[in-house]
Amino acid sequence: MDLKEVMAVNLRRLRHDKQMTQEELADQSGLSARYIGAIERADVSASVTVLGQIAEALGIEPGELLKESARSR
Template identity: 60%
Template sequence: MARNLRRIRHGQKLTQEELAHRTGLSARHIGAIERAEMSATLTVLGQISKALAVDPREFLTETSST
């Protein structure tokens, strides 16, 4: 999930701070999720997917690491 969140956020040219503002979460919380230091709850996953306008399943889909 961490890798996909970062990929999607970068694809939308958003900073962690901008995503945090959109979700109501802290930038520190977003960063911890992206570094896989913290797991996102279903509620947080929903907030992030809504803020990025993506289906939550996109965070869980395996992508190639190339």
């Protein structure tokens, strides 16, 4: 799995864990819901700045979005 896909899977899982919609995450991160959706589909690569904005909105460390889980290897 490439890093873009790892981030997509982690973002979707973490957002669901926080019981947030894409719209809520977008609002709290200052991004558009359409862009959040594109990241979750692995259609786009997020910049380091965007990674930080999303992590802050989720209340996590940015590295959590990039960790490949054992079951996805």
